[in-house]
Amino acid sequence: MTEENNQLTLAKLRLRAGLTQRQLADRLGITIKTISAWERGVVEPRLTFTETERLMEVLQCSLEELVEATNVE
Known part of the structure; x- marks a missing residue:
């Protein structure tokens, strides 16, 4: 891999959130x-703090995971 x-x-x-x-x-x-x-x-997502919190809630992820997932090189 x-x-x-x-x-x-x-x-x-x-996908992890199903x-x-x-949806x-x-x-x-x-x-x-x-x-x-x-x-x-x-x-790149441009979100307010509230929108970021909502995205984390819906994706059931931490801020660290969200930052990693959006850190495209």
């Missing part, structure tokens, strides 16, 4: 297109 496969991603967090892109988008009140762009690394 390569290091890239071990990288935590938003898609992995979403959610589709549509995540609906719970956050955003579009599937936005979720897809985040997961592909096309757009």
Whole structure:
């Protein structure tokens, strides 16, 4: 397994939470297109603190996991 496969991603967090892109988008009140762009690394999530808390709640993840998942190189 390569290091890239071990990288935590938003898609992995979403799948771990048992959610589709549509379900995540609906719970956050955003579009599937936005979720897809985040997961592909096309757009970096720009969230308020409250939105970040909500994303962590929906994905059932810690802030550290969320930061790692959005740290795309």
